[in-house]
Amino acid sequence: MFAASAGPCAAQAEPASWKDRSTGQRIVRVxxxxxxxxxxxNYSPFTPQGDLMIYLTPEGIRVADTKTWRTRLVLPARVDRLLFTGPRSRAAYYTTRDPAVEEGxxxxxxxxxxxxxxxxKIADLPGGRIQTINADETLLAGAYETSPPPPDIARQGKRDPLTGSPSYAGVGPDGKPLSFAAAKGQWMAARLAARVPMEMYSVSVRTGERKTIHRATDWLNHLLFSPSDPTLLMFCHEGPWHEVDRIWTIRTDGTQLTKIHTRTMAGEIAGHEFWGSDGSTVWYDLQMPRGSTTWLAGRNLATGEQWRYEVARDQASYHFSQSPDGRQFSGDGGNAGKWISLLKPVVREKPVPGLITPGRLETVRIADLSAHDYTLEPNQHFTPDGKWLVYRANVEGRPAIYAVELP
Known part of the structure; x- marks a missing residue:
């Protein structure tokens, strides 16, 4: 089903820009x-050519020109979720939902x-959400709860319509309100314990046909297709990280269910996994135990090679990402170090077949986030040409999308 639109609107004027007082790097308020x-x-906002970046406002889907950072409205429409761009086409994928229908x-x-x-129009789907698209742009994949969770659990984690971020609330044993992080942790533990039946499924981009990939009472989330293998899907067992073996892969036909990382220590956590730019390495945040020694860990699924780069306290980040050329990472910081940073890996020992290669990370500060409230996650992205990092922050008192030019 096709629908004509009024066509893209004219681009806006030149966006505001300045140099970061701490780092000297140019910042653009997109x-x-x-x-x-x-x-x-871990969702791609860029066209395959790298010239456009998608994002969402209440008026609809917009794109920013990654050379000038001028923006224009592409689709004036009420959008439920903006998903990602196509890896081969110049298309964005999104969902709509009847306003009377609850999220999920x-x-x-x-x-x-x-x-x-x-x-x-690609397909009408029963629930949950689409989370990823495969390398040849033939399949979407998503997950949904085939039975509803308990009402108290279902009420938590709803997105704030102004920020797009989830909200959590709760009280502790003393009856006092919990912090955002503590309330989220309490909710995640309750959701995991509920063992809600779930299904992962694929959807044909061409026909809209839906097929089941995997069913479980594990909390299935964080689906992400390999950027190089169109039948390989990474996903997670969600929940408090110290209670789950989180990172898994599976084939789209439901075979080869494989655990990528097994915990070996009480309190060990691994998560916020993402595919490396080589298309075959899975990188993730590893803490042994949580709150202690932290690594940016990688495992190449084709060769079996493994790396662990030690993360210093002021390098800790909500999310890491890898540059398109694979030579460096980025971090979005946290309360111990509120920066957008480049992190350059340095190997400490000569690689030995069959053993983990250890290393460390050298920091280059890029943007000062000292005024940022991390209840809004920056979710930084390298542009495909590797010249900018795009992120979201509230350093000026309101959520905004920024691009910072890299040295």
Missing amino acids: DDTPGNYALYF GPFTVWSVDLDSGRTR
Whole structure:
């Protein structure tokens, strides 16, 4: 099903820019429209050519030109979720949902051509959400709860319509309100214990046909197709990280269910996994135990090679990502070090076959986030040419999308 649109609107004027007082790097404020939303750290917001970046505002789907950072409206429409760009086409994928239907209920998935604004309906789906698209742009994949969770659990984690971030609330044993982090942890433990039946499924981009990949009472989340192998899907067993072996892969036909990392220490956590730029290495945050020694760990699924780069306290980040050339990482910081940073890996020992290669990370500070409230995750992305990092922050008192030029 195709639908014509009014076509892309004219680009806005030159966006505001300045030099970061602490680092000297040029920063561009791409958009600070109330209700702006940029994609999660492991969802691609860029066209294959790297010239456009997608994001969402209440008026609809917009794109930013990655050379000038001028923006224009592509699709004026009420959008439930902006998903990602296609790895081969100049399309963005998104979902719509009846406003009367609660989050997690039935929805429709669409694509929109970013040059013409023309839309195409792909499928009506029973619930949950689409989370990823495969390397040859033939399949989408998502997960949903086949039975509803208990009402108290279902009420938590709803997205704030102005920030796009989830909200959590709760009280401790003393009856006092919990912090955002503590309330989220309490909710995650309750959700894991509920053992809600779930299903992972694929959807044909061409026909809309839905097929089951995997069923479980594990909490299935964080789906991410390999950027090089169209039938290989990474996903996680969600929950408090110290209670789950989180990182898994599976084939789209449901075979080869494989655990990527096994905990070996009480309190050990591994998570916020992402595919490396080589398309075959899985990188993740590893703490042994939690709150103690931290590593940026990598495992090449093709060769079996492993790396562990020690993360200093002021390098700790909500999310890491890898540059397109694979030579460095980025970190979005945290309360111990509120910066957008480049992290350059340095190997400490000569690699030995069959053993983990240890290393450390050298920091280059890029953008000062000292005024940022991390209840809004920055979710930084390298542009495909490796010249910018795009992130979201509230350093000026409101959520905005920024781009910082790299040295």
